[in-house]
Amino acid sequence: MYFFKDSDKITSEFVSALKNPIIPKNKEQLFVGVDLGTAYIVICVLDENKKPIAGAYRFAQVVKDGLVLDYLGALKIVKQLKKEIEDKIGCELKNAAVAIPPGTTINDTRYLKNVVEGAGFEVINVVDEPTAANAVLGIKNGVVVDIGGGTTGLAIIKDGKIVSVADEPTGGTQCTLVIAGNYRISFEEAEIIKQDPQKQEEVSGLLKPVAQKIASIIKKHIEKYNIDGIYLVGGTSCLLNIEKVIEKDLKIKTYKPRNPHFVTPIGIAMNCIQDKNSDQYGY
Ligand SMILES: Nc1ncnc2c1ncn2[C@@H]1O[C@H](COP(=O)(O)OP(=O)(O)OP(=O)(O)O)[C@@H](O)[C@H]1O
Ligand SMILES: [Mg+2]
Incomplete structure (x- = not known):
């Protein structure tokens, strides 16, 4: 049995949206995920129906296993990727979700969140990476x-x-x-x-x-x-x-x-909803 029919559809749509972004009908209800990975920084944008419409990514070694190594470097890349997408889809990206490796400390989580907020997002949820991935895989x-x-x-x-x-x-x-x-x-x-x-x-x-x-x-x-x-x-x-x-x-x-490689970033975006238990992450 093949388990990934739905997730393959959504990751293929994301691959296509990277090249050919789609202008959203409802610019106020976007789901944005920022994946600050050890190898890649990825931003994924979904529309109001959680369909991928745009994204951008860069190979960067500014974060290691959830730990920000180069704050200014990370900030610069997230800002650039955000602007790149905003220019393509003609609207501002406001809210975002971010992800952490399981077991990341509150301080390191705050640091990651600061990078994303410093780049102009409001971080409304923090999820752990494999949980984000399963939002796509189900x-x-x-x-x-x-x-x-x-x-x-x-x-x-x-x-x-x-x-x-x-x-x-x-x-x-x-x-x-x-x-x-x-x-x-x-x-x-x-x-x-x-x-x-x-x-x-x-x-x-x-x-x-x-x-x-x-x-x-x-x-x-x-x-x-x-x-x-x-x-x-x-x-x-x-x-x-x-x-x-x-x-x-x-x-x-x-x-x-x-x-x-795109499953987790899309899953982070799917979790771009206000977190009721945000206190555990210290914000
Ligand atoms: N086609 C490929 N074949 C082999 N390895 C690949 C391929 N594409 C990407 N990778 C490897 O996958 C890794 C990046 O994966 P991913 O983007 O999931 O990690 P990350 O989120 O940046 O890191 P982490 O989750 O550990 O913080 C890199 O080591 C990269 O070399
Ligand atoms: Mg990762």
């Missing part, structure tokens, strides 16, 4: 695993409810470092090789230990639960056959959607 039972640049985040879902979340280091940055070390090339050159579909077969053997490490992280966190499906999202899920390595190691069916 998995009822299983584990959603967001394999990003810096970390692997998990949300265990039972009967449609998230019962446990976790986040651990290991992600795409580590894969790039392995390639750079092996071929004695720069990080940037290694990143290009890693994302080149022609070269992925060649490097997949090299990256297998990293995929196995990710499998062991998943194993550790799902031990207490009866899990019969693993659902991968995040940019590093794009790696050729990563789902096969995980499935083989854990002996649990593992699935990945199309465009796994």
Whole structure:
């Protein structure tokens, strides 16, 4: 059975909206998600019916695992992306939701929020990343695993409810470092090789230990639960056959959607609704 029909539709619409933005009919009711990732900063805009209408993203190393490393750098990029989208769709982006890796402290969350507010948004909700991802996937039972640049985040879902979340280091940055070390090339050159579909077969053997490490992280966190499906999202899920390595190691069916790198940013935007429990994040 293929689980991702609806999510593939929405991520494809987002890919298309990145190139061809759609002017919204109702400019007052937009859902905006800002994903300050370790590898990419992504802004996703949905219309009043939660259909993707615009977005922008940039490769940037200004945030690491939910921790702002370069406040001014992050601020500048979010401002630029915001303006880029506003110019394309002809209206101002006001409210936004942001996401944090599970376990991020209140202080680090405030810092992330400050970046987004400093860029001119009002942050009306903060969600954790795998929870955001499941807003798009709609998995009822299983584990959603967001394999990003810096970390692997998990949300265990039972009967449609998230019962446990976790986040651990290991992600795409580590894969790039392995390639750079092996071929004695720069990080940037290694990143290009890693994302080149022609070269992925060649490097997949090299990256297998990293995929196995990710499998062991998943194993550790799902031990207490009866899990019969693993659902991968995040940019590093794009790696050729990563789902096969995980499935083989854990002996649990593992699935990945199309465009796994855009699932979480779209899910953040879907959560752009006033949070009633915002006190827990200190705002
Ligand atoms: N086609 C691809 N093949 C392999 N890896 C890819 C591909 N596209 C993106 N990646 C990798 O995915 C990672 C970025 O994924 P994503 O945007 O989900 O992470 P992030 O949100 O920036 O990081 P994090 O969630 O860990 O803070 C990078 O390491 C990038 O190299
Ligand atoms: Mg991420």
